[in-house]
Amino acid sequence: MIHPNMATMLATVATNAAVEGDALQALLTRCVEQSFNAISVDGDCSTNDTVILVATGQGNAIVPGTDAFATLENAVAYVCQELAKKIARDGEGAKHLIEVVVQGLETDALARKAARAVASSNLVKAAVHGGDPNWGRIVGALGALGVPGLDQASVSICGTTVLNKGVPTPFDERLVSQSMNEPEVRFDIVLTGPGRGMAWGCDLTEEYVKINADYRS
Amino acid sequence: MIHPNMATMLATVATNAAVEGDALQALLTRCVEQSFNAISVDGDCSTNDTVILVATGQGNAIVPGTDAFATLENAVAYVCQELAKKIARDGEGAKHLIEVVVQGLETDALARKAARAVASSNLVKAAVHGGDPNWGRIVGALGALGVPGLDQASVSICGTTVLNKGVPTPFDERLVSQSMNEPEVRFDIVLTGPGRGMAWGCDLTEEYVKINADYRS
Numbered sequence: 001m002i003h004p005n006m007a008t009m010l011a012t013v014a015t016n017a018a019v020e021g022d023a024l025q026a027l028l029t030r031c032v033e034q035s036f037n038a039i040s041v042d043g044d045c046s047t048n049d050t051v052i053l054v055a056t057g058q059g060n061a062i063v064p065g066t067d068a069f070a071t072l073e074n075a076v077a078y079v080c081q082e083l084a085k086k087i088a089r090d091g092e093g094a095k096h097l098i099e100v101v102v103q104g105l106e107t108d109a110l111a112r113k114a115a116r117a118v119a120s121s122n123l124v125k126a127a128v129h130g131g132d133p134n135w136g137r138i139v140g141a142l143g144a145l146g147v148p149g150l151d152q153a154s155v156s157i158c159g160t161t162v163l164n165k166g167v168p169t170p171f172d173e174r175l176v177s178q179s180m181n182e183p184e185v186r187f188d189i190v191l192t193g194p195g196r197g198m199a200w201g202c203d204l205t206e207e208y209v210k211i212n213a214d215y216r217s
Numbered sequence: 218m219i220h221p222n223m224a225t226m227l228a229t230v231a232t233n234a235a236v237e238g239d240a241l242q243a244l245l246t247r248c249v250e251q252s253f254n255a256i257s258v259d260g261d262c263s264t265n266d267t268v269i270l271v272a273t274g275q276g277n278a279i280v281p282g283t284d285a286f287a288t289l290e291n292a293v294a295y296v297c298q299e300l301a302k303k304i305a306r307d308g309e310g311a312k313h314l315i316e317v318v319v320q321g322l323e324t325d326a327l328a329r330k331a332a333r334a335v336a337s338s339n340l341v342k343a344a345v346h347g348g349d350p351n352w353g354r355i356v357g358a359l360g361a362l363g364v365p366g367l368d369q370a371s372v373s374i375c376g377t378t379v380l381n382k383g384v385p386t387p388f389d390e391r392l393v394s395q396s397m398n399e400p401e402v403r404f405d406i407v408l409t410g411p412g413r414g415m416a417w418g419c420d421l422t423e424e425y426v427k428i429n430a431d432y433r434s
Contacts, residue, residue, distance in 0.1 A: 122259040130430030206423040213347030
């Protein structure tokens, strides 16, 4: 890319365990799906993102199917997720990390896709910037993706239920708006289905536009 | 929706021709793909857009496969495209209409999809707002979509070639930036293939954020 602000993400994670290459790659792919591939700053993917997991082999040998392997995978997943959240939190002009949790839908992958659609919506991101508990925009982002069963959806904003099985719930807008002033704003969406997914994004601010429009002047 | 600013688009187009219903629906579907379905203000689809084409039947009978039908289709396509462009031009806080023309790719539908990805990119939209002839963001939006053959792509901004078959072309940045001050900013992307598609969007401005973040205060 000709502009250094066209972020190319490079992440390297290391373990001293001795793990066979294919098993390590499969582990990393699972972890990346739930971390780096679940964030969005502005929907504009860099075309050459890279995540590398290095096993130096100086420690214990760990093989798939063991408790040790599960522990390693949980550790790598945690590290990847924390790094990914830092990227979203550090988005140009961002004031808030947005965390979206979708419980329901047929598979984890579909739930993650739905969560990412909410976290990527310009209207949702602007609402977070304005401290606006606008659940219509959340449901709108899910509807545009074609998510089924929205008439039974429940939505919470920073822990307060605002939509309960498709029925708007009276809530104190001033209080919920205040809770959206925190550095992390969380949306919980509950549908019917076993899949679960999370995604992270950041709010859309005037500074984002300034940084990306006027960075050369 | 609970917020009247969650734009629901309703369009009605009428002709006095007498056309059979199925033929009229097929004609409209083709026209909508190249007009209303080819614009984006912020990537947030309304979930209940509607376009209706009414034929009153008071005029001549027109049947598919005739010159008269082709003329009718061209007329409806023109009207739909002009209406759609007005919507993009009228986007919240927008100062510019962005017109993207993709020549190349395998089919018209793929070319339209590619054009829409460019017109929808927040980074491209911010660059237009800043008068920044940033072809890297255009190619980046195409790359993120997985468009093939980008190493042979040519890109023009408001008529000035800035990338020629994959090779950056020296150009007067000040002059091209000035040409981006016009109300309409056009990007031409040429790849290898028979498909051709157009899409329209608008620039991303601080006003967009203000309108969508603080509209209730």
